[in-house]
Amino acid sequence: MKNKFFTTLSILASSIVLFSCNDKQLTEVVEVPLPTKEEKITIGKPDDVKADPGSFEITKLPFAYDGLAPQIRSLTLETHYSKHYLTYTNNLNKEIASTEFENAPIEDILKKLDLNNAKLRQNAGGYYNHTLYFNILTPKEQTPKDTLASSINKEFGSFDNLTKQFKNEANKQFGSGWVWLVVDKAGKLQVTTTENQDNPLMKNALIKGTPILGIDLWEHAYYLDYQNRKKTYIDAFYKLINWEKVNENYKTALTQVKKF
Ligand SMILES: [Fe+2]
Numbered sequence: 001m002k003n004k005f006f007t008t009l010s011i012l013a014s015s016i017v018l019f020s021c022n023d024k025q026l027t028e029v030v031e032v033p034l035p036t037k038e039e040k041i042t043i044g045k046p047d048d049v050k051a052d053p054g055s056f057e058i059t060k061l062p063f064a065y066d067g068l069a070p071q072i073r074s075l076t077l078e079t080h081y082s083k084h085y086l087t088y089t090n091n092l093n094k095e096i097a098s099t100e101f102e103n104a105p106i107e108d109i110l111k112k113l114d115l116n117n118a119k120l121r122q123n124a125g126g127y128y129n130h131t132l133y134f135n136i137l138t139p140k141e142q143t144p145k146d147t148l149a150s151s152i153n154k155e156f157g158s159f160d161n162l163t164k165q166f167k168n169e170a171n172k173q174f175g176s177g178w179v180w181l182v183v184d185k186a187g188k189l190q191v192t193t194t195e196n197q198d199n200p201l202m203k204n205a206l207i208k209g210t211p212i213l214g215i216d217l218w219e220h221a222y223y224l225d226y227q228n229r230k231k232t233y234i235d236a237f238y239k240l241i242n243w244e245k246v247n248e249n250y251k252t253a254l255t256q257v258k259k260f
Contacts, residue, residue: 054093
């Protein structure tokens with residue numbers, strides 16, 4: 001009886017020690033300092049990012065990594081710019097080194113490349129598409145003006161109509177791809193889509209043209225901020241469009257129509 005009492009007491013004491021130990025462990029886990037601000041996990045500045053030596057360099061980001069927050073937050077922008085875009089650029093430079101494309105303009109590479117060359121197709125597209133994407137964003141909401149505004153009204157009926165069509169195409173896009181506003185072979189504005197990293201300059205484009213605006217619909221562009229809420233990302237992106245820059249692209253594209 002005495003032995004049974006001490007055995008029971010011993011088990012009870014062990015349980016208390018074990019429970020206390022577990023409790024302490026749980027407390028310690030909870031107390032591990034987790035990053036609470038994006039600044040703690042942001043590792044650099046856009047200007048610090050450089051492509052490896054080669055034909056193409058990445059475009060300068062016209063704002064800081066937190067410049068588009070809260071619509072597109074620092075971690076998303078940093079990852080997109082300094083990882084995804086940089087990788088496409090480095091890979092493109094490797095793919096064209098010592099080939100006929102080594103000193104060619106990116107537009108020519110895209111128009112001429114063999115679509116069966118998967119690496120060149122993906123990386124040349126990825127480089128061009130992201131270069132455009134990062135150049136047509138701005139922290140301050142704008143609306144089209146000048147030549148572009150007139151053409152939008154003339155060809156779409158109104159800016160609202162263009163907005164509806166663009167957003168509708170973006171929401172319909174299944175899987176990774178892009179939606180574009182392009183100047184087609186006749187000099188007309190059109191909304192069109194491409195899959196993966198293809199774009200309207202390539203031979204397989206449904207509507208060929210020069211992109212003047214594009215939305216990246218790959219999950220890496222929005223998943224950290226919006227998860228499955230793609231529509232919210234599309235609406236947020238649309239408020240970040242630098243229409244002044246798109247207007248510049250438009251005027252340049254019009255001068256190149258005859259080259260198609
Ligand atoms: Fe992207």
